[in-house]
Every structure is written in C-alpha cells, then in structure tokens.
Amino acid sequence: MPRAARSGWLTPRRRKAILSRGVLYLLLAIIALFFAGPLYILLSTSFKTMPEIQSGGLMALPHEPTVQPWVTAWGEACIGITCGGLKGYFGNSMVMTIPAVLISVMIGAINGYALAKWPFPGARFVFAALVAGNFVPFQVVLAPVAVTLRTLGLFGSVEGLILIHVIYGIPITTMLFRNFFLSVPNDLIKAARIDGAGFFWIFFRIVLPLSPSVIVVALILQFTGIWNDFLFAVSFSNPSSAPMTVALNNLVNSNFGVKEYNVHMAATVIAAAPTLILYILLGRYFLRGMTAGAVKG
Amino acid sequence: MFTKLGVLGSAMAFALTTTTPVFAGTAEVIHWWTSGGEAAALKILVEAYEKTGNTWKDNPVAGGEAARMVARTRILGGDPPTSMQWQVGAPLMALAEEGQLNDIDAVAQDWDKLLPKVIADNAKYKGKYVSAPMDIHGHNWLWGNQAVLDDVGIPMPKTWDELIASADKIRAKGYIPLALGGQSWQEIFVFESILIDVGGRDFLTKVTYNLDDTALRSPEMLKAFETFAKVRDLVDPGSPSRDWNITGGLLINGKAAYMIMGDWLKGEFVAANKAPGKDIACEVFPAGGKTLVFGTDAFAMTAVKDPATREAQLALAKTIMDPVVQKEFSLRKGSIPPRLDIDKTGFDPCAQIAMGEAAEGHLFLVPDNVADATSIGALVDQMTTFLHSKMTPQEGMTAMADAVAATR
Amino acid sequence: MRRFLQRHVSQVALSPSLALIAIFLYGFIAYTAAVSTTNSKAFPRFDSFVGLEQYWRLFHTPRWHVAFTNMFLFGGLFLLVTISLGLVIAILIDQRIRAESFFRSIVMYPMAMSFVVTGIIWQWLLNPTLGIEVMVHQLGFTSFRLDWLTNPDTVIWALVVAAFWQGCGLVMALFLAGLRGIDEDIWKAAAVDGIPAWRVYVYIVIPMLAPVFLTVVVLLALSIVRSFDLVVALTNGGPGVSSDLPSVFMFDMAFRRTNLGLSAASAVVMLGTVLAILIPYLYVETRERG
Numbered sequence: 004m005p006r007a008a009r010s011g012w013l014t015p016r017r018r019k020a021i022l023s024r025g026v027l028y029l030l031l032a033i034i035a036l037f038f039a040g041p042l043y044i045l046l047s048t049s050f051k052t053m054p055e056i057q058s059g060g061l062m063a064l065p066h067e068p069t070v071q072p073w074v075t076a077w078g079e080a081c082i083g084i085t086c087g088g089l090k091g092y093f094g095n096s097m098v099m100t101i102p103a104v105l106i107s108v109m110i111g112a113i114n115g116y117a118l119a120k121w122p123f124p125g126a127r128f129v130f131a132a133l134v135a136g137n138f139v140p141f142q143v144v145l146a147p148v149a150v151t152l153r154t155l156g157l158f159g160s161v162e163g164l165i166l167i168h169v170i171y172g173i174p175i176t177t178m179l180f181r182n183f184f185l186s187v188p189n190d191l192i193k194a195a196r197i198d199g200a201g202f203f204w205i206f207f208r209i210v211l212p213l214s215p216s217v218i219v220v221a222l223i224l225q226f227t228g229i230w231n232d233f234l235f236a237v238s239f240s241n242p243s244s245a246p247m248t249v250a251l252n253n254l255v256n257s258n259f260g261v262k263e264y265n266v267h268m269a270a271t272v273i274a275a276a277p278t279l280i281l282y283i284l285l286g287r288y289f290l291r292g293m294t295a296g297a298v299k300g
Numbered sequence: 301m302f303t304k305l306g307v308l309g310s311a312m313a314f315a316l317t318t319t320t321p322v323f324a325g326t327a328e329v330i331h332w333w334t335s336g337g338e339a340a341a342l343k344i345l346v347e348a349y350e351k352t353g354n355t356w357k358d359n360p361v362a363g364g365e366a367a368r369m370v371a372r373t374r375i376l377g378g379d380p381p382t383s384m385q386w387q388v389g390a391p392l393m394a395l396a397e398e399g400q401l402n403d404i405d406a407v408a409q410d411w412d413k414l415l416p417k418v419i420a421d422n423a424k425y426k427g428k429y430v431s432a433p434m435d436i437h438g439h440n441w442l443w444g445n446q447a448v449l450d451d452v453g454i455p456m457p458k459t460w461d462e463l464i465a466s467a468d469k470i471r472a473k474g475y476i477p478l479a480l481g482g483q484s485w486q487e488i489f490v491f492e493s494i495l496i497d498v499g500g501r502d503f504l505t506k507v508t509y510n511l512d513d514t515a516l517r518s519p520e521m522l523k524a525f526e527t528f529a530k531v532r533d534l535v536d537p538g539s540p541s542r543d544w545n546i547t548g549g550l551l552i553n554g555k556a557a558y559m560i561m562g563d564w565l566k567g568e569f570v571a572a573n574k575a576p577g578k579d580i581a582c583e584v585f586p587a588g589g590k591t592l593v594f595g596t597d598a599f600a601m602t603a604v605k606d607p608a609t610r611e612a613q614l615a616l617a618k619t620i621m622d623p624v625v626q627k628e629f630s631l632r633k634g635s636i637p638p639r640l641d642i643d644k645t646g647f648d649p650c651a652q653i654a655m656g657e658a659a660e661g662h663l664f665l666v667p668d669n670v671a672d673a674t675s676i677g678a679l680v681d682q683m684t685t686f687l688h689s690k691m692t693p694q695e696g697m698t699a700m701a702d703a704v705a706a707t708r
Numbered sequence: 709m710r711r712f713l714q715r716h717v718s719q720v721a722l723s724p725s726l727a728l729i730a731i732f733l734y735g736f737i738a739y740t741a742a743v744s745t746t747n748s749k750a751f752p753r754f755d756s757f758v759g760l761e762q763y764w765r766l767f768h769t770p771r772w773h774v775a776f777t778n779m780f781l782f783g784g785l786f787l788l789v790t791i792s793l794g795l796v797i798a799i800l801i802d803q804r805i806r807a808e809s810f811f812r813s814i815v816m817y818p819m820a821m822s823f824v825v826t827g828i829i830w831q832w833l834l835n836p837t838l839g840i841e842v843m844v845h846q847l848g849f850t851s852f853r854l855d856w857l858t859n860p861d862t863v864i865w866a867l868v869v870a871a872f873w874q875g876c877g878l879v880m881a882l883f884l885a886g887l888r889g890i891d892e893d894i895w896k897a898a899a900v901d902g903i904p905a906w907r908v909y910v911y912i913v914i915p916m917l918a919p920v921f922l923t924v925v926v927l928l929a930l931s932i933v934r935s936f937d938l939v940v941a942l943t944n945g946g947p948g949v950s951s952d953l954p955s956v957f958m959f960d961m962a963f964r965r966t967n968l969g970l971s972a973a974s975a976v977v978m979l980g981t982v983l984a985i986l987i988p989y990l991y992v993e994t995r996e997r998g
Contacts, residue, residue: 028805031800044832057549061839062842113721118722142962143736150376186919238369255822256363541863673965674970707768
C-alpha cells in the first residue's frame with residue numbers, strides 16, 4: 004500500500020501527540036549511536052596497522068589508514084596452507100544457500116497455508132509440535148545427522164548440507180507463514196472453495212499474490228540464518244565445498260596464533276556483505292510485506 | 301631467527317627425495333593451524349610431504365574443539381580424514397579403543413629411542429604407535445619484560461614467594477605485576493605452576509593426574525590456594541574475559557612486568573620485534589621445579605583401509621618425524637621438536653632452555669591428556685570460580701575437592 | 709482415493725514435512741535421551757547403559773547450576789529488554805521520521821555480522837581498561853565505572869547488552885511491520901474521540917500485535933537456547949564460570965571433555981525445561997488465534 008494512501012493516520016496532530024520532534028530525534032540519535040558504535044570500531048580497526056592496534060588506543064581513529072587488511076582478507080590471507088583469502092568461498096556459500104533458502108521458504112509457505120487456512124483436527128497440536136521440537140540443541144544432533152546422511156549417501160556433499168538446512172528451516176518458515184496467513188481474510192478462500200477451487204489453485208492464485216511481502220521476510224530470515232551457519236557447514240561440508248563461514252572462522256578463530264585484528268574486522272564485513280546488500284535491496288519490501296500481512300481480516 | 305632457510309631447505313629436499321614411494325596417495329588432514337605463523341610452519345611439513353610423491357589435501361578447522369568435533373562427525377559419517385591433529389594420551393586412547401585408528405609401526409621402529417618416553421608412551425596404543433608427534437609447547441613459562449624489570453631494579457623471580465614479594469615494587473613504579481587474561485585455560489597455567497611450587501612434580505601428579513582426594517584436601521593444597529588467592533591482587537581490573545593476545549600486549553608494551561603463558565606467546569614478540577630471552581626474559585616457572593608442563597601437537601592416523609591412502613598415512617608419519625622437518629617446523633612455530641636428537645643451533649634462548657628440560661626428562665604432559673576429562677574439567681571450573689570470587693582458600697579447596705569427587 | 713485426497717489435502721501437503729520433523733527433531737531427541745543413559749565418551753555407544761547416573765552427575769556439577777540459572781536470568785532479561793526496547797524503537801521509527809531507512813538499517817545491520825568478531829569488539833568496549841570506561845574517564849568523569857564484563861555478579865548484563873545489540877534489529881523490523889499493518893481507521897477514530905496517542909498504543913495497538921509477539925518470542929527463545937558464539941566470543945563463560953550457558957556447557961562436555969553422556973543429559977534437561985515453559989505459552993497463544 005503506498006504511503007500516501009495512508010497519510011490519514013500520519014497527521015501532524017498525531018505525530019505531535021507522541022513526542023516533540025526534538026525529543027524524538029534525540030532519542031533516535033542515541034539509539035543510532037548505540038548500534039553504530041561497534042561498527043565504528045570495526046571499521047576503524049580494519050584500516051589500522053597491527054603495530055598501531057598492539058600499542059593500544061582501540062577506540063581511536065587510525066593514524067595512518069591502510070587498506071591492506073581489506074586486500075589481505077579478500078585475496079591474500081592464509082586459511083590453512085591456501086593463501087587466497089575469502090574470495091574463493093563466495094561461490095560455495097551461494098551454491099549452498101540459494102537452493103536451501105528457496106526450498107525451505109516454499110515448503111514453509113505451503114505448510115503455513117495448510118495450517119492456517121485448511122485447519123483439521125489436531126492442526127494446533129501439529130503447529131506446537133513443529134515449533135517446540137525446534138528447540139533441540141544442534142550440537143547434540145550432529146552425530147545422528149552424520150549417521151543419517153551417511154545412510155542416504157549424502158555425507159560431505161552440498162546436497163546433504165542443503166537437505167539439513169531445509170529440514171531445520173521448516174519450523175521457522177512454517178511459523179512465519181502460518182502467523183501471516185491467519186490474517187488473510189477467510190471470506191476470500193471460502194468463496195473460492197464454493198466455486199470448486201482446490202488447495203493449490205487457491206494457494207497459487209489467491210494466497211501467494213497477497214503475500215510477496217512475507218515471502219521476502221522469510222527469504223531474508225532464512226538467508227541470514229543459512230549464510231551465517233557455522234555448525235552444520237563445518238561438520239557436513241568438505242574442504243572443496245566449504246562455505247564462507249568456515250573460511251571466516253579459520254581466519255579469525257585461531258586459539259594460539261597471533262591475531263591480526265585488522266584483517267579479522269575486514270573479513271567480517273566482507274563475509275556479511277551479501278546479507279547486508281540483501282537487507283538494503285529488500286528492506287522496503289520487508290516492511291511493506293508485513294504491512295500487507297496484517298490487513299483487516 | 302629464521303635466517304638459514306635456503307641452506308636447510310635444500311638439505312631437506314635432499315633428505316626426502318631419497319625415499320621413493322610405492323604408491324602415491326592423498327592424505328586429507330584435519331588440523332587447527334590457521335593463523336599466519338602456524339600456517340608458515342605447516343607449509344614446511346606440507347612441502348616436505350609432497351616431495352614424497354603424495355598429495356596433501358588441507359582441511360583446516362580453527363579451534364581445537366571445533367576441529368575435533370568435525371573429525372568425530374566425519375568418522376561417524378563414514379568418511380574419516382586420512383589423518384587429524386589430535387591430542388595424545390587419553391583422548392587418543394578413546395579413539396583407539398573404538399577401533400578408529402591404524403598403527404604406523406611400519407615406519408616407527410626407532411621412535412622409542414628418538415622420543416621422550418612420556419610422548420612415546422602416550423602416542424601408542426597396545427604398544428603400537430597410532431600417532432606421530434610434530435612439536436612440543438611448554439605451558440608454565442614466566443615471561444618478564446626486561447625493560448620493566450630493569451626500571452624496577454629486580455631480577456626475574458625464581459619462586460612464587462619471590463614473585464609476590466616483588467609485586468609492591470612493581471606497583472610502586474606504576475606497572476601491573478602480572479598480565480593475566482581471564483579465561484580458565486589461561487588461569488590453569490598459573491595454578492599448575494603454583495602446585496609445582498608448593499609440592500613439586502609429585503604433588504602436581506597427585507592433584508592433576510590422579511585427582512587424589514587426600515591430596516586435594518592436604519595442607520599443601522591449602523598453601524596453593526593461599527598463594528593463588530594472592531594472584532587476585534597481582535592482576536589489573538581488565539583481566540577477566542580478556543583475550544590472551546591483548547593481554548600479551550600489556551607485557552610487550554611494558555605496561556605489565558610478568559605474564560605466565562605458553563611459548564606460543566613468542567609469536568607475538570616476534571610480530572612486535574622483541575627478542576625472546578633478551579627483551580622478554582623467560583623462565584620455566586617455578587625455576588628448579590624440574591617440571592615443564594607441555595602439550596604436543598600430534599597427528600592421529602585413522603582406520604582407513606585403501607592401500608594407497610594407507611601408504612599416504614605412513615609417508616605422512618615418516619615426514620612428520622623427519623629431523624629436518626621437525627627442526628624447521630618448530631623454528632617457525634615457536635615450539636621445540638619432540639625428537640631429542642635435534643641440535644639447538646638456530647633456536648632462541650627460551651627454546652634452548654626448553655630443549656634442555658626435555659633432555660633431562662622434566663616434561664610433564666598436560667593433565668587434560670592424562671586425567672579423566674570430566675574430573676579435571678571440574679577442577680578447572682572450580683579453579684577459575686575461586687579466582688574470580690571472594691572465597692577463602694579453605695572454602696576454595698573444599699569446593700574443588702567436592703566438585704571433583706562428584707564426577708566419579 | 710481422489711475424494712480422500714481432496715478432503716485431507718492439507719494433511720497430505722504437510723505430511724512430508726511432518727515425517728522429516730518426526731525423524732530429524734523428535735527421532736534425534738529420543739536418540740539424545742538414549743545417549744544420556746549411557747556412559748558414552750567420544751562416540752555414542754549404547755553398550756554402556758548407566759541408567760540415570762549422568763543426571764545425578766549433572767545435578768552435582770556446580771557449573772551446571774550456574775549455566776542453568778543463567779539461562780533464566782539471561783533469557784528473561786534478554787526477552788524483556790529486547791521486546792520492550794524493540795517495540796519502542798519500532799514506534800519511534802514509525803513516527804514518519806526523516807531518513808527512516810538509515811535508522812532502520814543501523815538497527816538491523818548487526819543481525820548480519822558474525823559474532824565471532826563483533827563479540828571481540830564488545831569485549832573491548834566493555835573492558836574497564838580498554839573501552840567505554842577509559843573513554844568516559846578521558847572526558848573527565850573519573851568516577852565512572854563500567855565493570856559488567858569483569859564482575860561475576862553483573863556479567864550477565866554484558867551478555868544481555870551484546871545480545872540485544874545483535875537481536876534487536878529483527879524484533880524492531882517485525883514490530884514495525886506489524887505497526888504499519890494496523891488499520892488507519894483506529895487512529896482516525898482515536899483522534900476524533902481525543903484519546904491520547906500513548907493510550908491508543910497501550911490499549912489498542914499493542915494488543916493487536918499479538919501474532920507478532922508470538923513470532924518474536926519464539927525466535928528470541930530460539931536464539932537464547934542457541935546463543936553459543938555470543939558467550940564464547942564475549943566472555944568464554946567467565947569470569948570464572950559465571951556467564952556459562954547450557955549451550956556452552958553442552959558443547960564443552962561433548963567436545964572438550966569428551967563426555968557425550970553428560971552432554972546429552974544436559975541437553976535433555978534444557979529441552980525439557982524450555983518446553984515446560986513454552987508449550988503452555990504456545991497452547992494459549994494458538995487457541996486465541998486458531
């Protein structure tokens with residue numbers, strides 16, 4: 004819904020009614036400062052030389068800014084004996100993340116729709132079981148997952164990793180879509196069913212077109228989760244298919260080695276870049292999506 | 301410190317090209333050497349290994365726990381790596397008992413003569429080698445910033461009493477007496493050195509290996525806790541939760557006089573252009589304790605069947621124990637070679653001290669690799685809880701003994 | 709057959725997912741419960757049945773009590789702080805401000821960052837000899853103290869602040885979206901009746917966000933249970949073991965102390981506790997809406 008159409012509730016009177024503009028912006032500035040503070044340290048450290056970092060003054064701006072840490076993190080840093088930085092791992096991450104995100108979002112959409120709009124006796128129980136079971140700590144399921152993947156012949160393959168991400172993504176995507184679809188008016192669906200429309204026809208022709216927004220929300224959530232996953236990635240990938248998080252961890256997380264904080268900071272931003280870009284590109288839809296979700300029902 | 305590369309490099313090439321492999325295989329190796337200095341050392345091993353005609357497939361996983369988690373998951377998934385970095389002693393035996401390891405006796409005939417007994421014993425299962433040791437890292441090192449010590453006008457202390465006695469002078473000059481990072485694995489080095497100080501090697505054995513209830517409640521133990529309680533006053537308020545690297549910076553930059561840390565700290569000295577043994581004094585602490593607590597990085601050989609991979613495994617074991625590889629590796633890693641027949645030339649003064657300790661049989665394998673992991677873990681938890689609490693030594697000792705007893 | 713499919717189409721559509729969930733969640737929970745009754749060390753072995761011994765051991769481990777208590781302390785504070793401030797920030801951003809997308813992005817970006825490194829930054833910021841305390845001292849306020857990270861009694865707040873920093877973006881976005889979806893007529897009606905805005909929020913708008921609260925609570929609860937990087941990077945459980953959480957305890961027991969049996973027992977206790985709290989909540993929440 005375009006914002007202009009909603010200007011009714013954004014009258015100056017209402018705006019004034021909550022807080023004066025001055026106080027509002029002051030509060031927002033404090034909030035922004037809190038959230039941006041670590042970003043400042045991250046970026047300023049990433050442009051410092053190691054001697055400058057070692058000499059203390061972690062909060063200060065760099066004296067002699069250098070881009071070398073970024074160059075190193077991107078293309079030169081040694082991850083084990085291969086000194087090619089992070090750049091070689093983007094592809095692996097994409098190959099794993101994109102299918103896993105798309106499939107888990109699609110399954111979540113169908114599940115959420117089934118639970119919210121075609122309820123059956125026990126649907127509530129099914130939903131509760133789906134959400135509750137998700138609280139199992141992943142560290143303890145590594146062993147049975149490994150054995151299961153081995154049985155399926157998928158251990159160490161990208162397909163296996165995608166399968167695991169899809170399965171453990173089902174509860175969250177289902178929950179998102181279910182809670183969203185609850186607010187889609189039932190009348191629309193009833194009318195279509197009386198006309199003889201089936202489950203999937205209504206899903207694709209009526210429900211999905213109403214919900215590009217929640218799809219984007221689910222995409223963003225799943226992309227962030229799967230792109231940043233380390234536990235499954237490190238356990239079920241092999242050296243040639245290792246995604247970005249494994250490389251990032253290898254770069255920054257050495258126990259006893261000398262820590263090159265400047266390179267670590269640069270690498271963190273580089274590894275997060277695709278997710279950040281996704282937020283910026285989809286940010287508008289993200290919000291508009293949820294908006295459409297809660298329309299009067 | 302790393303100068304004679306060219307000469308040694310060619311010597312190494314010669315040493316290794318004389319062995320012609322029967323099969324050429326690929327060794328996929330899981331390890332946790334991911335930082336710059338560690339990778340530089342690892343390259344020595346890899347290059348030497350590839351000269352044997354085999355291929356090294358690198359699988360780095362930063363962090364020892366994460367690497368071991370991956371290795372275990374791989375074994376359960378039916379796809380074990382050819383070899384993996386794995387601690388010797390109890391952790392290695394746990395794998396061997398499951399039938400997950402191959403022996404490498406075919407290339408280890410003379411290892412008993414070459415290795416310190418403690419390493420040889422702990423790298424074997426039922427009398428056969430299942431693991432090849434690459435290096436030795438000492439833990440109970442006391443490092444002192446020489447400029448700070450000179451400024452205060454004190455020598456390196458020999459005992460804990462001397463160290464604590466010097467603290468006031470150090471503080472009077474505005475320095476922090478002891479740089480300590482606040483994580484239990486850092487603090488246990490301090491505690492272990494105190495245990496040696498109060499009761500010698502025997503007492504350390506009783507407490508950390510045997511987790512002996514009588515020792516855990518003995519007068520010596522109380523004395524250890526009394527000394528340990530004083531450590532609370534030796535450190536600065538930023539100590540808890542601080543990374544060891546940042547903590548090392550306090551020592552290197554002359555803000556703190558002492559630090560107790562494993563010899564990998566030398567990597568930070570080199571990065572800051574400080575010479576170990578000169579700018580930063582070193583001492584196995586307490587001096588004269590005849591005990592160098594150490595860990596060894598070793599490679600366990602998994603139970604692979606394929607003949608080519610098996611051959612790759614044996615070639616790897618052989619390369620790891622090659623004298624030139626052992627020396628060149630440790631020069632870059634800051635460690636010392638497990639082989640006792642390596643000459644000391646080229647090593648820094650601190651490494652030379654460590655090599656002397658090893659030769660005299662003063663090595664003491666880190667308790668994590670010997671004692672029951674849950675029990676020693678409970679000890680470590682109580683040690684760190686005590687340090688960051690206001691518990692009296694008596695209370696701390698009882699709490700530790702009780703927690704250890706509950707794990708049996 | 710066709711008729712059956714038509715009548716039960718939603719169950720049919722759900723069944724593949726449910727089968728997978730039955731195996732990969734509930735099957736593996738049962739597996740974990742089985743491991744917790746054994747003396748498994750490095751690998752799961754079912755020939756070493758020890759009954760409930762691991763549970764006895766668990767309840768006699770002082771560190772577990774700290775971790776378990778912390779789950780409630782940290783979890784409760786984190787939920788409270790993140791939900792309330794997330795909602796407030798969403799309401800502030802919803803005031804048709806300038807540069808909205810800037811403020812939105814600055815609150816959301818931490819979600820995308822690996823905590824392995826950003827945890828180190830928080831460690832620096834909260835360290836009394838390196839970070840904020842030093843900065844404030846340099847400004848002249850030398851009596852200022854910020855020792856959350858180094859004081860065992862307050863370290864939980866350090867975790868809460870860092871977790872809030874990372875988790876607030878998602879909560880804010882969900883609430884903001886919910887707010888935007890609310891019927892404009894409500895505001896018009898309220899304006900006509902002269903009801904103050906804060907009352908409209910408290911009595912009308914916030915209750916209408918109930919489904920968003922459900923989503924938010926579940927997502928935050930998940931991140932509490934799984935917050936592993938946070939603790940490892942920020943405090944490593946310290947000072948002492950004062951900031952330990954069940955997820956860290958579990959990992960330590962399984963992979964550092966090679967005691968899979970004890971690790972599984974702690975997982976079962978944690979899961980049981982979380983479900984005991986969550987299932988009544990889910991029951992109530994879904995009934996209202998279902």
